[in-house]
Amino acid sequence: MTADSAPSRSVAIATNNLECERHIQYFSTIERYFIANGWKVVTDFRADLVVVCACGFHDAMYNKVCHTLAGIRESGQREASVVILGCLPKTHAKDLADSFRGPVIPYGQEEALDRLIGARVPFSEVQAPHVFRPQEERPAEPASKAFFHIRIAEGCLRQCTFCVINKAKGALRSTPSKEVQRQYRDALAQGYRRIFLMAEDTFAYGLDIGTTMPELVSSLLAMDSDVELHFGSLHSRWLVAYGDSLVEWCRRGVVRHLHVGLQHVNEDILSRMGRPARIAEICAVLRRIKEASPAVVLSADVIVGFHGETDEKFAELVEFMKKDTLFDSVSHFGFSDVKGAPSFEFDGKLNPLLVARRWDILKDVLGPRSYYNRTEDADDGYRKAYQATFNNDYSFCRHTFVGP
Structure with missing residues (x-):
């Protein structure tokens, strides 16, 4: 593959995840990169090159890639062209090495892709899109409604025992405040008012560069506060640590939705997850937020069936959700092991059938608050992305970014 031949070549870009906004930005950047180098993006595995942008947060994602590779082989495509x-x-480095012999390029090492295709425009010079969409058929939104995404950090504090993404993203690396402010000004200049500040652990921002998330947000709002800020999942530790700031932003109407990575309510389980917290402190902050701004939407992630979750500890979670009046929506997940995560070595593992039964019980307890019982937003973009990710091994990526 050479730069001279690239303009006549076609590339099919596929992914196993349409839900994560950071992953969507990644594969939309890959699409922009190939277009900048003169390639035609198609939705056919018989293209000259097939690129699989693979999320690896769970073993299920690895299985999806294996099934996708089988489909690629059935199309007649050579593994060397994947x-x-x-x-x-x-x-999933070891598993992948055992099942695939073609080129593999880890996140952060995309200069290898430059060499592979003989790129005229290197990956490092391609700007990651700020506005993107997970699926081609999803219409582009006007600036007044669309989210403008600003990547404020990479990596995390690497403390969650059930997670392997830190293997790919590494330690926390915050974007300098001045650069975030520049991108914020660009968003406003282009007419965007819904700003998504994104990272693996958004509110850990600044701990590596001598600042904090509240200081960053304050500097942005000082420039222009006629905005709606979104943060992705909020680790409960930051909810407590930065409660005063969150209450104030909600009171001002700058923040209208908070999604809390609650994960559980039993403190022993939370400690085993590497996310120690006191539920009473979390609820106290959430009540203050609701009092300051009753219209704020509060949602949460919860995991059932984590190692060591006894009947009594699960009952504690169920009782909490029965009495809860704070969360408007809950996304609940049945835990399953991920090879390579610290928790993979833990004792107290539950039978997968028991985990599934507990998931069903919680779904019934939550009623309309369960994300999986909701029907009123059946046509929203996020739900379609979730369904596509859940139901399909892969989706093609084309026309995923908005703008030049």
Whole structure:
């Protein structure tokens, strides 16, 4: 593959995850990169090159890639013309080495892709899109409604015992405040008012560069506060640590939705997850937020069936959700092991059938608050992305970014 021949070549870009906004930005950047180098993006595995942008947050994602590779082989495509990119090459390196012999390029090492295709425009010079969509058929939204995404950090504090993404993303690396402010000004200049500040652990921002998330947000709002800020999942430790700031932003209407990574309510389980917290402190902050701004939407992630979750500890979670009046929506997940995560070595593992039964019980307890019982937003973009990710091994990526 050479730069001279690239303009006549075609590339099919596929992914196993349409839900994570950071992953969507990644594969939309890959699409922009190939277009900048004169390639035609198609939705056919018989293209000159197939690129699989592979999320690796769970073993199920690895299985999806295996099924996708089988489909690629059935199309007649040579393995040498298939490239696997993203987090999976780091989170599931050994498994991938055993099942795939083609080129593998881990997240953060995309200069290898430059050499592979003889790029005229190197990956390092391609700007990651700020506005993107997971699926081609999803219409682009006007600036007044669309989210403008600003990547404020990479990596995390690497403390969650059930997670392997830190293997791909590494330690926390915050974007300098001045650069975030520049991108914020660009968003406003282009007419965007819904700003998504994203990272693996958004509110850990600044701990490595001598600042904090509240200081960053304050500097942005000082420039222009006629905005709606979104943060992705909020680790409960930051909810408590930065409660005063969150209450104030909600009171001002700058923040209208908070999604809390609650994960559980039993403190022993939370400690085993590497997320120690006191539920009473979390609820106290959430009540203050609701009092300051009753219209704020509060949602949460919860995991059932983590190692060591006894009947009594699960009952504690169920009782909490029965009495809860704070969360408007709950996304609940049945835990399953991920090879390579610290928790993979833990004792107290539950039978998968028991985990599934507990998931069903919680779904019934939550009623309309369960994300999986909701019907009123059946046509929203996020739900379609979730269904596509859940139901399909892969989706093609084309026309995923908005703008030049």
